[in-house]
Amino acid sequence: MAIRERDPHTGHMTIGHEWNGITELNRPVPTPVWWFLGAAALFSVVFWVLMPAWPLGDTYTRGLLGVDQRTTVVQKLAEAEQQQAGWRRRIAAADFAEIEADEALMRVVRGAGSALFGDNCSACHGAAGRGGPGYPSLVDDAWLWGGAPESIAETLRVGVNAPHPDTRVSEMPAFGHDQILDREAILQVAAYVRSLAEPVSAAASHSQAVAAGKEIFAANCAACHGDNGQGNSDAGAPNLSDSFWLYGGDPQTVFRTIFYGRKGHMPAWEHRLAELERKILALYIRDLRSWPEGARR
Amino acid sequence: MVAQLTQFERRLALIIAGLMALCGLVLAAFGHRDPIGVHGLIILAAAIGTMFVVISGSFADVPDDSHLGRYYDDPIKVGVVLAMGWAVFAMAVGDWVAWLLAYPEMTFDAAWSGFGRLRPMHTTGIIFGFGGNALIATSFHVMQRTSRARMPDQLSPWFVLLGYNLFCILAVTGYPMGITQSKEYAEPEWYADIWLVIVWVVYLALYLRTLARRQEPHIYVANWYYLAFILVVAVLHIVNNLAMPIALASAKSFPIFAGVQDAMTQWWYGHNAVAFFLTAGFLGMMYYYLPTRSGRPIFSYRLSIISFWGITFFYMWAGSHHLHYTALPHWVQTLGMTFSAMLLVPSWASAGNALLTLNGAWHKVRDDATLRFMMVAAVFYGLSTFEGSFMAIRPVNSLSHYTDWTVAHVHAGALGWVALITFGAIYALVPILWKRQGMYSSALVEVHFWLALAGTLVYVFAMWNSGLVQGLMWRTYSASGTLAYSFVESLVAMHPYYIARAVGGLLFLSGAVVGCINIWMTARHAPGTAQDAVRDRPLVILASRSLEPGE
Numbered sequence: 001m002a003i004r005e006r007d008p009h010t011g012h013m014t015i016g017h018e019w020n021g022i023t024e025l026n027r028p029v030p031t032p033v034w035w036f037l038g039a040a041a042l043f044s045v046v047f048w049v050l051m052p053a054w055p056l057g058d059t060y061t062r063g064l065l066g067v068d069q070r071t072t073v074v075q076k077l078a079e080a081e082q083q084q085a086g087w088r089r090r091i092a093a094a095d096f097a098e099i100e101a102d103e104a105l106m107r108v109v110r111g112a113g114s115a116l117f118g119d120n121c122s123a124c125h126g127a128a129g130r131g132g133p134g135y136p137s138l139v140d141d142a143w144l145w146g147g148a149p150e151s152i153a154e155t156l157r158v159g160v161n162a163p164h165p166d167t168r169v170s171e172m173p174a175f176g177h178d179q180i181l182d183r184e185a186i187l188q189v190a191a192y193v194r195s196l197a198e199p200v201s202a203a204a205s206h207s208q209a210v211a212a213g214k215e216i217f218a219a220n221c222a223a224c225h226g227d228n229g230q231g232n233s234d235a236g237a238p239n240l241s242d243s244f245w246l247y248g249g250d251p252q253t254v255f256r257t258i259f260y261g262r263k264g265h266m267p268a269w270e271h272r273l274a275e276l277e278r279k280i281l282a283l284y285i286r287d288l289r290s291w292p293e294g295a296r297r
Numbered sequence: 298m299v300a301q302l303t304q305f306e307r308r309l310a311l312i313i314a315g316l317m318a319l320c321g322l323v324l325a326a327f328g329h330r331d332p333i334g335v336h337g338l339i340i341l342a343a344a345i346g347t348m349f350v351v352i353s354g355s356f357a358d359v360p361d362d363s364h365l366g367r368y369y370d371d372p373i374k375v376g377v378v379l380a381m382g383w384a385v386f387a388m389a390v391g392d393w394v395a396w397l398l399a400y401p402e403m404t405f406d407a408a409w410s411g412f413g414r415l416r417p418m419h420t421t422g423i424i425f426g427f428g429g430n431a432l433i434a435t436s437f438h439v440m441q442r443t444s445r446a447r448m449p450d451q452l453s454p455w456f457v458l459l460g461y462n463l464f465c466i467l468a469v470t471g472y473p474m475g476i477t478q479s480k481e482y483a484e485p486e487w488y489a490d491i492w493l494v495i496v497w498v499v500y501l502a503l504y505l506r507t508l509a510r511r512q513e514p515h516i517y518v519a520n521w522y523y524l525a526f527i528l529v530v531a532v533l534h535i536v537n538n539l540a541m542p543i544a545l546a547s548a549k550s551f552p553i554f555a556g557v558q559d560a561m562t563q564w565w566y567g568h569n570a571v572a573f574f575l576t577a578g579f580l581g582m583m584y585y586y587l588p589t590r591s592g593r594p595i596f597s598y599r600l601s602i603i604s605f606w607g608i609t610f611f612y613m614w615a616g617s618h619h620l621h622y623t624a625l626p627h628w629v630q631t632l633g634m635t636f637s638a639m640l641l642v643p644s645w646a647s648a649g650n651a652l653l654t655l656n657g658a659w660h661k662v663r664d665d666a667t668l669r670f671m672m673v674a675a676v677f678y679g680l681s682t683f684e685g686s687f688m689a690i691r692p693v694n695s696l697s698h699y700t701d702w703t704v705a706h707v708h709a710g711a712l713g714w715v716a717l718i719t720f721g722a723i724y725a726l727v728p729i730l731w732k733r734q735g736m737y738s739s740a741l742v743e744v745h746f747w748l749a750l751a752g753t754l755v756y757v758f759a760m761w762n763s764g765l766v767q768g769l770m771w772r773t774y775s776a777s778g779t780l781a782y783s784f785v786e787s788l789v790a791m792h793p794y795y796i797a798r799a800v801g802g803l804l805f806l807s808g809a810v811v812g813c814i815n816i817w818m819t820a821r822h823a824p825g826t827a828q829d830a831v832r833d834r835p836l837v838i839l840a841s842r843s844l845e846p847g848e
């Protein structure tokens with residue numbers, strides 16, 4: 001079968017074999033291929049000489065440059081720490097008021113805080129810190145546990161209902177489910193609670209229920225929420241007389257809250273974030289409130 | 298299909314199916330508290346179905362010797378159909394996964410529909426279901442044609458093809474139930490792995506036996522590539538899947554390697570799966586269908602030989618580039634990186650050999666979408682290997698690793714190279730198999746080509762952008778030395794690219810559906826060739842050589 005033929009298009013001979021119509025030209029390997037191979041091999045050899053490369057029993061060639069990825073990482077971490085050392089020291093030493101007054105330090109807080117917040121907090125509190133049902137907004141004026149920077153830092157450290165020895169503890173009892181109040185009473189106290197936030201419309205429509213609810217409230221709720229429902233940041237009991245709602249202010253949700261109770265969980269960050277990072281976050285959250293709407297990422 | 302089998306083969310088929318039914322029954326009985334029980338039932342059903350087909354076909358007359366003067370093409374037809382079926386299924390799952398990444402809440406809160414279970418359904422379905430069936434089918438065609446010899450028996454090609462598809466089904470049905478070894482591209486558990494070993498050994502034997510019967514003095518280079526694919530995949534598969542099942546009635550097993558050894562074994566496997574499954578096999582395909590379709594001699598015989606040995610040798614060492622900057626010792630990474638750089642030479646030599654073969658046939662490339670599929674595939678092969686060698690350089694990898702850049706590279710290779718060369722080969726093959734003058738509609742081939750090309754480009758550019766944006770966001774520092782972006786912000790930035798990718802995937806998928814319709818219509822309705830191409834016959838001297846049953 002070995003019949004060499006000349007390919008009319010290229011003028012080259014075939015190698016003389018034919019497989020079901022396929023032939024191959026008897027052409028040398030083009031020289032650029034050899035050059036290319038030589039260059040790639042040269043590159044490799046140079047690299048082997050300079051870098052750790054070939055195993056030798058239980059050790060390996062270290063390379064002339066003495067590079068090793070572990071030492072490189074250690075070095076880079078040290079450099080990064082060096083770069084951050086200045087502001088780290090100042091933020092750690094200063095108290096909250098001083099830092100808030102220092103525009104240069106606050107720029108650092110905004111930069112570092114946004115990545116910290118995005119990576120650790122935004123999953124629950126939203127990318128802009130506006131929260132959602134069950135997860136408090138951190139940019140409004142309503143605070144469950146107090147809005148002073150020290151209180152916020154403490155909330156971060158110990159969490160709420162978290163597995164931390166010092167955790168903040170809070171629970172809204174399940175008045176209906178645990179049969180402390182009957183449905184009727186819950187409806188009445190719910191109407192009263194809603195009237196605290198929207199005095200005009202609610203009081204007008206259900207004045208009777210609101211009056212009855214007020215008494216039930218004084219007996220059952222005031223201990224935690226305060227006489228006028230203004231809240232108590234020691235018990236994490238929200239202010240019911242403002243327009244901010246954690247779970248929602250519509251009749252249905254308020255009823256559910258009172259009937260089934262509530263117990264929010266906020267993780268404790270003491271063992272996950274360094275003290276400095278928690279401090280930056282507390283400052284960042286307070287600062288977030290002053291950002292114009294569109295600027296919050 | 299049974300009518301072609303000899304009496305001996307029919308009996309053997311029954312025995313094999315019976316043994317499998319027994320295995321299935323045992324697994325189903327002892328594993329009824331475990332997901333393995335479901336797989337036992339699937340095996341049992343497949344075996345009983347096979348027995349039923351064999352028995353009902355056994356009443357047909359035993360074939361006389363005249364069929365030995367023709368190639369055995371029935372399993373190839375079924376393989377092509379299976380490949381297209383898997384393509385549509387697995388690409389649909391791929392596109393689903395793509396939308397899921399853009400809209401992560403799309404899981405209906407069910408375990409089976411989570412990203413982690415759907416993703417391997419896509420990768421296994423597409424690589425093994427689509428790619429594997431295409432490779433098996435075309436290899437049966439190529440080995441017979443280039444040897445001018447019929448396969449030695451009628452049973453083993455069916456065993457290989459159907460057994461292999463059973464493996465794929467076990468794999469893909471396992472993931473939604475949570476069965477996985479958690480090794481990428483090697484997810485199926487121990488019993489499926491053992492089954493694949495058996496199938497693969499029969500495949501290798503079938504290939505070698507056909508070559509041994511060849512009527513040509515030399516073995517054509519396409520066969521070298523197919524053989525490398527079969528042989529190396531066998532070695533990779535066995536070593537990477539060495540594992541101890543926790544019990545014989547349980548699907549769960551643990552690998553015998555641990556820690557960084559396990560990681561290195563996995564990526565030695567993973568990279569060579571790319572090399573010998575997604576590259577060598579498809580190069581074999583290219584070396585047959587490109588010259589036959591273009592009617593041109595191979596540009597250089599020597600170039601094909603040195604690139605074959607170059608690819609085989611260099612790929613083996615490159616796996617560690619998947620583990621840059623990890624616990625893997627630095628020196629292993631250096632070796633992986635330098636061998637990846639040298640690997641570019643034979644890769645480009647192969648792509649160049651293919652493209653230069655087209656010299657003198659460029660007018661055909663312009664007019665014939667089938668040949669154009671293969672031409673563009675060779676271009677994407679060159680492109681993705683360049684990209685791969687570039688990404689293997691450690692500092693480049695520090696940017697690309699963990700990002701969508703890798704996914705862009707994968708799909709430049711997978712869509713642009715693997716899928717396009719396969720579609721080209723299938724369009725060349727289908728008219729031959731069904732003895733038609735050509736495809737039912739060459740306009741539809743053209744439509745498929747443009748959908749596929751557009752889909753690939755949209756997909757790859759979207760992921761390149763997304764990968765770079767992601768990689769750069771992760772390493773941007775503010776003036777005070779802290780990270781400038783949170784991870785969520787990089788996710789938000791990727792969202793539009795994810796939508797673009799999913800749209801590109803949809804284009805690619807619709808192209809494949811058009812292809813299926815066209816193949817169906819060709820098999821059913823296209824005008825047949827008048828003369829049964831005399832050249833498409835094995836060279837046998839019937840009288841002097843009668844076959845033993847089961848030889």
Ligand code: HEM
Pocket residue numbers: 388389391392393394395396398416419420423424428703704707708711712715716798799801802803805806
């Ligand atoms: C309709 C076309 C396709 C679409 C929409 C698609 C989509 C996807 C998606 C969304 C992923 C997951 C990426 C991630 O984890 O971020 C993926 C991964 C993958 N796909 Fe596809 N795909 C398609 C076609 C293909 C084809 C034809 C092949 C192979 C022949 C393929 C092979 C792979 C592989 C190997 C991976 C894993 C990549 C890695 O781990 O880096 N895909 N695909």
Ligand code: HEM
Pocket residue numbers: 481567571575576615618619620637638640641644678681682683684685686687688689690694697698699703706707709710711714715
């Ligand atoms: C010269 C040839 C090639 C080289 C040097 C190469 C190199 C690389 C590198 C460096 C990565 C990224 C590893 C990481 O950062 O995790 C990669 C990933 C990948 N490449 Fe290639 N590549 C080549 C050709 C191809 C081809 C032709 C395909 C065909 C489809 C392909 C498929 C893949 C796949 C599927 C992955 C993803 C693996 C994973 O799941 O992480 N590569 N390749």
